[in-house]
Amino acid sequence: MMLNVGDKAPEFSLLDGNGNTVSLSDYDGQKVLLWFYPKASTPG
Numbered sequence: 001m002m003l004n005v006g007d008k009a010p011e012f013s014l015l016d017g018n019g020n021t022v023s024l025s026d027y028d029g030q031k032v033l034l035w036f037y038p039k040a041s042t043p044g
Contacts, residue, residue, distance in 0.1 A: 009024060009032075009034055011023065011024050011025060012024055
């Protein structure tokens with residue numbers, strides 16, 4: 001799925017550095033910055 005500038009991110013959950021589950025919905029009503037970057041040691 002490709003997102004465009006201004007699109008809302010789809011709901012997702014992941015583990016934080018302490019092994020706790022964090023979901024995008026945990027931040028409803030707040031501004032969130034999502035940062036994506038290429039896998040380490042790959043071109044791009």
